[in-house]
Amino acid sequence: MxxxxxxxxxxxxxxxxxxxxxxxxxxxxxxxxxxxxxxxxxxxxxxxxxxxxxxxxxxxxxxxxxxxxxxxxxxxxxxxxxxxxxxxxxxxxxxxxxxxxxxxxxxxxxxxxxxxxxxxxxxxxxxxxxxxxxxxxxxxxxxxxxxxxKPRVNKTPLQNILPIENYIQVIKNGDATALEKLLSKDILLAADGGKNIKVVRELTTGITATSKLLIYVYRAFLTGLKFKFSSVNHQPAVLFYQKDSLYNCQVLELEKMKIKSIYSIVDPKKLKSLCV
Missing domain, CATH: 1.20.140.160 (PhyR, sigma-like (SL) domain)
Structure with missing residues (x-):
């Protein structure tokens, strides 16, 4: 069976x-x-x-x-x-x-x-x-x-169509101007922390607000964490690790060489299937 x-x-x-x-x-x-x-x-x-x-x-x-x-x-x-x-x-x-x-x-x-x-x-x-x-x-x-x-999902690996390293690097550098150039005008950032983890903001839209929030979250919670790029539900994703435990999964939706949506999952219960 x-x-x-x-x-x-x-x-x-x-x-x-x-x-x-x-x-x-x-x-x-x-x-x-x-x-x-x-x-x-x-x-x-x-x-x-x-x-x-x-x-x-x-x-x-x-x-x-x-x-x-x-x-x-x-x-x-x-x-x-x-x-x-x-x-x-x-x-x-x-x-x-x-x-x-x-x-x-x-x-x-x-x-x-x-x-x-x-x-x-x-x-x-x-x-x-x-x-x-x-x-x-x-x-x-x-x-x-x-x-x-309806989303336009491109199953091509993110590395082949978008300089994903730049996405992380500009956030690390706090370069809001460079980050905004990677984001679609219709950018949406959604975050789910589950019952026990309070996220900074559950839903954010707009290039300026999203850029500022991404940089703030990185500085406050992700600085120094190991990360790797992966494919999650056929979409490019960045996985952040706190020591050996998966801490945050960011799934990206792409459109016309821009990041249209970012889904940030920090609920440990929802991350466990990515840890096996």
């Missing part, structure tokens, strides 16, 4: 945006399938996929009801290598995961199945126990909510 775990995980993770919950759902679905000895199931893969998706939808609904109003960013996954037991090809880009938080759980599932896994509306309707017409309506609503904000 190991192959099933790898195959099923992206469905759950793309809906939930959390690693542990996605793994738990996959394991629970597989365990129940084995325990019940469902010999009458003709299409085992289809059955398991459907079970995982619906379990993920239900959990996402519950999480959306109890989540506080603070900034919530998805849990990042390393996609630089493929030796982490995860089929990273099916993992959605980080910027898209952030954007999908605008959708209801079922809208999100339909959008992912249609655009991420190339399901037909007939197949989607069978998975979510609905009708083709309702599947189309859910997809239409989903697209309407995110069309204006």
């Amino acid at each position: 190991n192959n099933y775990q790898e195959k099923l995980f992206p469905y759950a993770y793309n809906i939930l945006g959390t690693v542990d919950n996605a793994k738990d759902i996959v394991q629970e679905v597989i365990y129940k399938h084995i325990a019940h000895n469902n010999k009458e199931v003709k299409n085992e893969t289809g059955y398991l996929v459907k079970s995982v998706i619906n379990a993920a939808i239900n959990l996402k609904k519950r999480n959306q009801k109890i989540r506080n109003t603070g900034m919530w960013l998805p849990e990042p996954i390393a996609t630089e290598t493929s030796d982490n037991g995860i089929d990273s090809k099916e993992i959605i880009s980080y910027s898209m995961l952030v954007l999908l938080e605008k959708l209801s759980a079922k809208e999100r599932a339909v959008f992912i199945l249609k655009n991420g896994f190339d399901y037909s509306h007939k197949e989607i309707s069978e998975v979510i126990d609905s009708t083709v017409e309702n599947s189309r309506k859910l997809l239409s609503r989903a697209k309407a909510k995110i069309v204006e904000h």
Whole structure:
């Protein structure tokens, strides 16, 4: 069943945006399938996929009801290598995961199945126990909510299209003018510290404000820390380490040779999947 775990995980993770919950759902679905000895199931893969998706939808609904109003960013996954037991090809880009938080759980599932896994509306309707017409309506609503904000993610390594060393160097030097030249006019900086870590500011927009905040945060919290460049959810990222522990992950979205968005995750619970 190991192959099933790898195959099923992206469905759950793309809906939930959390690693542990996605793994738990996959394991629970597989365990129940084995325990019940469902010999009458003709299409085992289809059955398991459907079970995982619906379990993920239900959990996402519950999480959306109890989540506080603070900034919530998805849990990042390393996609630089493929030796982490995860089929990273099916993992959605980080910027898209952030954007999908605008959708209801079922809208999100339909959008992912249609655009991420190339399901037909007939197949989607069978998975979510609905009708083709309702599947189309859910997809239409989903697209309407995110069309204006759809990210343009370039999967080319950041080193090949942007002098990322300059991004770190100008912040180190406190060179606001040079930093502003690397940022898009629509730059957005979002930070998630979880329940226990208070970030300086959860959401910042605008070149000047973002530049000042990046320099301040580096001086106050990141000076002297080791860092490396990586690929997180198919996007370039900078990982900062406090001694041997991952302290901060900054995921960057690029557009026209500029940094359009920076997602800064400092919640230790969300960083642990990058540490394995």
